[in-house]
Amino acid sequence: MKDTPLSTSGPSFAKVIKPCGAHRDRALTRQARQLGFAGVSLKASDIFFLRGETDTANLRFIVPRLLDDAQGEAARLEVGTTTVPAGRLVIEVARRAGVTDRVAAQLAESAARSGCRIEAATGSRFEMTGAGELPEKDLRFLVHNLLCNPVIETWSFGEVQPGFTSAPAEESSTVEIVPLCGLPPEGLARINNERALALDPEEMEAVAQWFTAEGRDPTDAELETIAQTWSDHCSHKTFAARIETDQGEVVPLLRQLRETTRAMKAPFVISAFDGNAGIVAFADGVRLAIKAETHNHPSAIEPFGGANTGVGGVIRDVLAAPARPVALTDILCFGPRELDHHNLPDGVLHPAVIEEGVVEGVADYGNKMGVPTVAGAVLYDTGYTANPLVFCGCVGEVLRGYDKLSGPQPGDRVLVVGGATGRDGIRGATFSSMTMDATTGEVAGASVQIGDPIIERLVADLLVELLDRPDPLVRALTDCGAGGLSSAVGELGETTGVSVDLIAVDRKYAGLQPWEVWLSEAQERMVLAVPPAQAAAVLERARHLGLSACDIGEFTGNRRLLVRHGAKQVVDLPMEFLHKGRPVRRLRAVLPSPDRRPDTRHRKADIPKTLLALLAHPNIASKEAIIHRYDHEVLGATVIRPMAGSAQSGPSDGTVIAPPQRPSGFALGIGVNARYGLYDPEHMAHAVVDEAMRNITASGADPAQTALLDNFSWGDPRRPETLGDLVATVRGCCAAAQLYGAPFVSGKDSLNNEYVASDGTRRSIPPTLVITALAHVPEADRSIGTALRGAGHVLVLTGRTTREFGGSHFNLVTDDESGTVPAPDASAPARYRRIHTLVREGLVESAHDVSEGGLAVTLAEMAIGGRLGIEATLDDPDECSALFSESLGRLVLEVRAENIPRILESLGAEAKVIGKVVKSYHLHLGARTWTGTDLEHAWRGSTS
């Protein structure tokens, strides 16, 4: 600490500045340059604002003890005006009051433990050089993309005012009555709009009618509760809608998926499309819960916080199963990284900035929770520039108390445990059901939550303690997700009725309106139904762990949702109306008519260049720069990890997780290909189910014991063409599930992923379906990777190659639009089962599927993973199809020469020996040769 004289005058708080260090300055400067600001250099410091008992003696004690770093740059105390060195621009940023701030909270707590009572707030300071010539508009762009997110922070040139959250505020109990009865449709539309309810006109009408019949107007909280409960996010109203097409009405989409699963009667499905997660039990008797969610809108406006709480949210879904989380997945879709920032739509963050924030957000939550992030995908397309997609998935091991969860009984207590409630993330469910525009970032500020993974870690520990026993202390539980307490309490009490008092809810700070407490999406909270006799014990255990825990009311028996704030009634609604009163949505769809005529065009290409271009395409190129930021090893159960080979240099297909104490485990495979969806949504569904199945088969999992998850991210379903694509995709999903004998057990839809530019033009994302396969791995010791294992081994291609280029990456790198999307392969399921048998017999050394870029990319990736060479022949006159077609149902197997007869005997005409593994690191295909170094350089780019 520098010896700065302290004066008692000046600002009412002390300020400690601590340089972040060279690693941070380098990263920021590099990012600024990536955004096109070549001459700019940045230097960053953390700011800690302190007030309260901040006399000199206390500060001289606190700063070295809690803030200064040995061996690092010293923190210094600053009082009065910031001095700005000549030629530098100083920008200070402060976190807004009320936004979750673990550092500030820890600082205050640790200071108190040391005997100093202080309040703390945090911020950052950036010193910028080389920005002298920048126009104000560019400077603002740089600040909003790199230094500060106005959604959660304030900033200024020079000194910023800190946002102390504990500022005393008046406790408020205002309950507003919203006049609704007797309003004409325009009046209802105005209220719908002003309050951002995101309800359909027919739904507003139904609400008004109901209250008219009751003879009263709704309270603010009642209206918000209905809007949250009826949102697409919570009630899947598009998936439950009646849809009219030219070919007549279709069965509601969710029912199609459910009935497909039911008809398959798979013995391993324990629970499908019910509760927070799907549950399966494979042959080893271990029950697994699985769920995947999207957090797209929040990630668009606050990438770190949005992705961070996306992971936190899906983990809570699995905790609520109830299960112990053991693996995470993430599928990310961004705009192109190199986009010129002058071409960005208004109010949209740069794709590179979104990607950096999202990846850091995913990494931060999973790493701190101690759950390995093991599988995923990253796609780039201009269609995702304004609407990035963040799919987060979680698998958990179901706790022993699952069988005893009877549901709430009248008289049970309603407990809220985890984090305290603040003004964060209000209206998330309705926000996610809206279209975004240039002002979304400003008005939706309160819709973004900031997570605190350490709290969730402790919530997980608490739930394991309460529920991983034959006599659980809890009768029912759910997480606080979208809609906060309004959804969670409303859902849990649906069959009984429930009565709660908002005064009893633990708050982060005073000043919240009752409806805000009720709607807040403050993170890391669970709602538990606990028998009265156990309530005290549960609260005590939660508080022992340092968690917030409160008893807010009881389950009744009157089937009403009753919410009060002390003596004041806030909500009084019958469950029947809340959960069944929404008029069924009626929508019209125009089904797509894809071109499926046989492709007669013989393609020619510069083959050596095309393969390198494919390997370097961002969708195919190595994702190691992202993967290595995720802890994929914690829990010690990772067997097949996301990077393959002893140098972790190649891509994996499926990943395998098996606790070291058990012989068996599970595999995760991911299928996603939005480009196919642009041309043929139904065949896209087949293709991505096939990809997920290929992935798990390639890692040694059993394709006959596999469950699927569907996650749809789509545009506005009220546009008939967009909905038609969705209808065709669901049809494809159901057909594929039947074909592969792999039932869907859970799913989620995120619709309205659209952006309205200031000139009124709408941009929708490409139709994006993510399929996750969760498969049984009977013998984890037999699982295999994609990297080549040994020279002399033989390579076998299984499956049939035809000319299929529609939506292919060959088309993408050769700027072609022709061809058809790969067609379903009815022979694939039986073949995958035979391959699984061969893997179990120990006859396959490695396996890699053929996907984006075709066979040439597959072979190159196997070589890169094993740092070994391949010599293969092609006897197909249509070289482009042989190398780059994306026909489904294909895998390349690496086999010892002596096992070839057995392999060919099992796979018959579906298998063909195409070459062998050699020691020299190169790829030799027909008459062409690439060095391993060239392949690796193309695929790994600057990271190699």
Add this chain to the structure above:
Amino acid sequence: MKPPAIVLTAPGTNRQNDAAFALEQAGAAPVCVDLLDLPGRRGEIERAKLIVIAGGFSYGDALGSGRVFALEAERLLGDLLAEKVAQGTPILGVCNGFQMLVRSGLLPGALQHNERGHFECRWVALQPSSQLCVWTKGLDEPVRCPVAHGEGRYVAGTAVIEQLRFEDRVAFRYAADDYPDNPNGSVESIAGVCDSTGLVLGMMPHPENHVTERQSRAMVTTQKRGHALPLFRNGVLAASAS
């Protein structure tokens, strides 16, 4: 009899079960004790023959990695860890546990942000290099295991480094100096150091994640797998002797 071992944790620790499993495999009888369970369970720590401080993000690393863990341990345990060392109890701090030991002053130096500026998870090869350290004594094969940390760049003044080398206290070095072999930019590729008694080892990589064949089966094609179990066996041996 299996020596009783403690896996010491704080809120936010997440590799305690991994550490406990490794200790079981090595022949110890581990139990986890959290700082929140103190002072009630202090006796168990007093009776322990071996202590592992597990990895994770104690207190969210909110004020810098391991800092609050060290302060709270000092508040709740006083000098107990130093006393245990004086009694001959081997102590291993892994990752966040290493950061905590450094913040506590039981080991020299500091652990700064990785040179690349972000969290890094990958398998690395480690060269054991101390015969003083009870944990690495007699290990001659390189150990392979993952790192998973954001603040693991070991730094210390030149005099300290000189002393560590002179006293044979550099327990592990990464296999090579450059990224990614040295994943965080540690000075002299130092991955782990021990105290002057050789009983206290702190290391950033996670040996507890490589104690079975299966954990590395897809990574290693040769016979030299680089298991980390011998490290834990060494600790158990030293515990039995104390």
